[in-house]
Amino acid sequence: MPMSTDVRLPREQEPVFPPQCCRCLAEDPEHRVRFSASRFSWAQVFFVWVWLFRKSIKHEVPACGACRGPMRRRKWLELLAFVGVGVLAMSIVIPWVQSMGLNRQWRKLVGIGVAIVIAIPYIIWCVIRPPAFDMTVKEDYVEYEFANGIYARRFAECNPGAMSDDIFVADDFEGDDPVAERDQRGGADARH
Ligand SMILES: [Zn+2]
Secondary structure (H helix, E strand, O other): OOOOOOEEEEOOOOOOOOOOOOOOOOOOOOOOEEEEOOOOHHHHHHHHOHHHHHHHEEEEEEEOHHHHHHHHHHHHHHHHHHHHHHHHHHHHHHHHHEEEEEEHHHHHHHHHHHHHHHHHHHHHHHOOOOOOOEEOOOOEEEEEEEOOOOHHHHHEEEEEEEEOOOOOOOOOOOOOOOOHHHOOOOOOOOOO
């Protein structure tokens, strides 16, 4: 997500979330919002049962009373959009593709193609207005994505070994401590 600030941690590393609201930076927020994500694989597109065995990663992210509602609503809205796009694509495309005489796997493939086309406005919305928090699970790392760049930077400082293309600038990085290096530059690159 280009408009969010992303921080990578090894998959087995338990992340430490700074005690601030990840959306508005309020100190010591009284709530936590639960997020879960699992690694995307094409297998789960073709074999629905793979969903049942996927191992998801769950984390609770600090949020203040004012931000908890919008964060939860956004989560449900995304799920609804995801399911809606799938249902729409399948209900419109499958009957149409069936008339072409394609086999089952091809029907799915065409369905996915159309779902992607239908999802484009939603993807653009996510890029322009990223959710307060999101996770992308990869084979050996997890990408923690924050809309608030300042929080992302604090998160990186709280988690040794954190890597980020959005915060650290590899070209002029010479010190041993990426956080100290960044502070010397005034942290101007923390927010995009
Ligand atoms: Zn807040």
